[in-house]
Amino acid sequence: xxxxxxxxxxxxxxxxxxxxxxxxxxxxxxxxxxxxxxxxxxxxxxxxxxxxxxxxxxxxxxxxxxxxxxxxxxxxxxxxxxxxxxxxxxxxxxxxxxxxxxxxxxxxxxxxxxxxxxxxxxxxxxxxxxxxxxxxxxxxxxxxxxxxxxxxxxxxxxxxxxxxxxxxxxxxxxxxxxxxxxxxxxxxxxxxxxxxxxxxxxxxxxxxxxxxxxxxxxxxxxxxxxxxxxxxxxxxxxxxxxxxxxxxxxxxxxxxxxxxxxxxxxxxxxxxxxxxxxxxxxxxxxxxxxxxxxxxxxxxxxxxxxxxxxxxxxxxxxxxxxxxxxxxxxxxxxxxxxxxxxxxxxxxxxxxxxxxxxxxxxxxxxxxxxxxxxxxxxxxxxxxxxxx
Numbered sequence: 001x002x003x004x005x006x007x008x009x010x011x012x013x014x015x016x017x018x019x020x021x022x023x024x025x026x027x028x029x030x031x032x033x034x035x036x037x038x039x040x041x042x043x044x045x046x047x048x049x050x051x052x053x054x055x056x057x058x059x060x061x062x063x064x065x066x067x068x069x070x071x072x073x074x075x076x077x078x079x080x081x082x083x084x085x086x087x088x089x090x091x092x093x094x095x096x097x098x099x100x101x102x103x104x105x106x107x108x109x110x111x112x113x114x115x116x117x118x119x120x121x122x123x124x125x126x127x128x129x130x131x132x133x134x135x136x137x138x139x140x141x142x143x144x145x146x147x148x149x150x151x152x153x154x155x156x157x158x159x160x161x162x163x164x165x166x167x168x169x170x171x172x173x174x175x176x177x178x179x180x181x182x183x184x185x186x187x188x189x190x191x192x193x194x195x196x197x198x199x200x201x202x203x204x205x206x207x208x209x210x211x212x213x214x215x216x217x218x219x220x221x222x223x224x225x226x227x228x229x230x231x232x233x234x235x236x237x238x239x240x241x242x243x244x245x246x247x248x249x250x251x252x253x254x255x256x257x258x259x260x261x262x263x264x265x266x267x268x269x270x271x272x273x274x275x276x277x278x279x280x281x282x283x284x285x286x287x288x289x290x291x292x293x294x295x296x297x298x299x300x301x302x303x304x305x306x307x308x309x310x311x312x313x314x315x316x317x318x319x320x321x322x323x324x325x326x327x328x329x330x331x332x333x334x335x336x337x338x339x340x341x342x343x344x345x346x347x348x349x350x351x352x353x354x355x356x357x358x359x360x361x362x363x364x365x366x367x368x369x370x371x372x373x374x375x376x377x378x379x380x381x382x383x384x385x386x387x388x
Contacts, residue, residue, distance in 0.1 A: 040348070042308075044352075045281060045285060047280070047325070047330065050277065050278065050322065052275060052324050053271070053319060055270055055271045055317075056205060056269070059267055060202030060266050061264065062198050062260055062263060063201060064262040070095060070164065071187060071189060072098070072164060072186065072187045074162060076182070077183075078182075078183060079179065081179055083096075086174070087171070089169065089171075089172055090166065091167065093166045095189065107152065110148060114152050117148040124137055164189060170192045171192070171193050172192055173190045176189060196258075197254060200251050201250050202248075202268045204246060204270060205246060206241050208270060211272040212237055214234055214236075215234060220253060221267045224259075233253070236250040237249055279331060281325055281337075283318060286313070294313060295336070296309065298336060299334070305348050306350065308346075310343075311328050334351075
């Protein structure tokens, strides 16, 4: 080996040793500090003690106590429409008149027959009293009179069917017919609704049965008036539990101003006792899976750094964005309310000053992890290490 070759080998060995030392020092720093990536930014909330309403909630639809689809009872051509869409009508008020010319002609003919049969009957009664006619003749005259009267009543009934009237007082819906249109028996004319009193039919979990009673007050809310708590009274409880392990309940409520409409979606809350203090967390803190519910609890470790741990919890009632926690948490613990998808046990986190779920969305680049760029001096060493 020449002197020049020996110098080259010594220089190469020195570079290799220096690179190894630098690599070992850098690796030790990452392992010791765990700062390969910055802490994950998350929103936190404190487990609180709040009064929870003890109630069961059901959903249903409002239904008018009296509502029908007015329809033709007999066929005929429409000759008159006596109502307007959306008009209030009284019970018995004429709504639609169908052509009854044939029935009116039959009525006049049968009225004449009844009068004739009645006169014949009266004469025979007088003759029987004078022994100038037999009782058999009187009985035949009586039968003819009754038959004529029956035919007349039948025609009166047909005439009444041609006059469609309101079965009760209420508000007419949009009419579905026009003058001159031919209606068959059963064809719809318009809806008629008496919404002064409304019913709401809803289902509750079978656990609510023990706290249900007739005349019990319940709270009803509808999407049209979200800030109003409407009161209703339980009027019927189904004696059977359904296949879905629910019980059907009916409540009645007054609607004197007519603001509520039949068919509205309704949420019903049935109180089951006085409110009680329970542990609560925001609903966004709960992670729901097929294996159970859990939350990430944030706490300071031995180095006073904020780390997270997944904890299984048992939840209870939900209301106004909060969830009751029956088991798994303690008061004043802090839980993660957003950013859970990025977390694993033991990960270091940083609490945001404001919950991103309720604040103005941050710029995307502000949430990206910091990119570590090696210095100019470290670049050759890193390249030599990678080559080795």
